[in-house]
Amino acid sequence: MSVQSSVSLLTPAGRHKLIEDGFYANYLAYFRKAEDTRRWKLHKDIPWELCKPDVSEDVAIMVEGYFAVESYLPDFVTEAMAMVRRSRGRAWFQANWGYEESKHAMAWETWLVTSGKRTQAQMDEYADYLSEKQWTLPYDTPRRMIVYQMIQERATYLNYHNLAARADKEGDKALATALRIIAVDEIAHHGFFYKGVQLYLTYDTANTLDDIAHVLKSFAMPAANFLWNWNEFEDVVAKAGIYGAREHIRDVQNPILNALGYDNRRDLERAALRMRIAPDSIGPQDIPDWAKEAPDRPAEALVAYAGD
Numbered sequence: 001m002s003v004q005s006s007v008s009l010l011t012p013a014g015r016h017k018l019i020e021d022g023f024y025a026n027y028l029a030y031f032r033k034a035e036d037t038r039r040w041k042l043h044k045d046i047p048w049e050l051c052k053p054d055v056s057e058d059v060a061i062m063v064e065g066y067f068a069v070e071s072y073l074p075d076f077v078t079e080a081m082a083m084v085r086r087s088r089g090r091a092w093f094q095a096n097w098g099y100e101e102s103k104h105a106m107a108w109e110t111w112l113v114t115s116g117k118r119t120q121a122q123m124d125e126y127a128d129y130l131s132e133k134q135w136t137l138p139y140d141t142p143r144r145m146i147v148y149q150m151i152q153e154r155a156t157y158l159n160y161h162n163l164a165a166r167a168d169k170e171g172d173k174a175l176a177t178a179l180r181i182i183a184v185d186e187i188a189h190h191g192f193f194y195k196g197v198q199l200y201l202t203y204d205t206a207n208t209l210d211d212i213a214h215v216l217k218s219f220a221m222p223a224a225n226f227l228w229n230w231n232e233f234e235d236v237v238a239k240a241g242i243y244g245a246r247e248h249i250r251d252v253q254n255p256i257l258n259a260l261g262y263d264n265r266r267d268l269e270r271a272a273l274r275m276r277i278a279p280d281s282i283g284p285q286d287i288p289d290w291a292k293e294a295p296d297r298p299a300e301a302l303v304a305y306a307g308d
């Protein structure tokens with residue numbers, strides 16, 4: 001009997017158990033690797049004395065924007081944990097993830113103040129401003145959320161990876177080091193979520209393809225519209241070639257789709273529809289919502305629809 005047919009014979013409860021067992025096994029492997037190879041100290045591992053006060057204001061605007069997005073950690077942790085609390089692997093992961101993410105906003109604040117690009121009073125004022133707003137989950141099921149998290153973490157990795165090259169060019173070794181260390185955290189987060197999506201694809205293929213198609217179509221970076229200079233930030237990161245619609249499709253979306261076995265978004269959508277539509281009884285009821293609707297990215301989305 002092939003693996004395919006044995007999976008198709010499983011009950012929904014049997015599939016759920018295999019997915020959950022997989023999540024916990026993945027978390028144990030993730031945690032062990034993090035403990036062995038990836039733990040770092042904010043006060044020791046970044047050479048803050050090498051901050052360069054004359055680095056460009058564009059770089060400061062980008063780091064300040066990353067500080068703002070990473071500042072929504074309490075909402076990210078609370079909302080995600082409430083959704084996945086019954087999944088041992090995902091809940092334990094979220095707890096560990098919260099610790100790792102907590103260092104990111106602190107690193108950006110430390111750089112902004114140590115380099116003299118912002119004062120502590122300015123950072124305090126911004127933190128107060130950000131705390132007035134509350135982030136809520138962009139999707140309402142654990143499976144859609146893990147697809148979102150998989151994409152968002154890789155997009156964050158790309159932002160930091162690209163800005164590290166810019167920091168090198170401008171000669172700020174402190175910022176370049178911080179960006180590289182934190183980029184490794186972000187791509188590790190992406191890896192955990194990617195493996196989770198693979199589990200869902202293996203044991204619940206049709207529904208997972210539907211969810212990937214839906215999330216790809218509506219994806220926007222978290223809390224971006226909460227920045228006090230959102231338009232300026234979006235403009236600066238796009239013009240610097242750090243992250244914009246083109247980079248998102250080329251360096252985030254397509255590598256994920258290729259790794260999952262699809263050429264691009266259209267290819268995955270065709271696969272989702274093939275799984276869904278029975279050849280002899282095609283009707284409107286067989287067409288999922290994401291296939292009927294025009295792209296519905298929010299106006300404030302970082303990534304504009306690029307005809308991908």
Ligand SMILES: [Fe+2]
Nearest residue numbers: 070101104186
């Ligand atoms: Fe982060």
Ligand SMILES: [Fe+2]
Nearest residue numbers: 153185186189
């Ligand atoms: Fe992350």
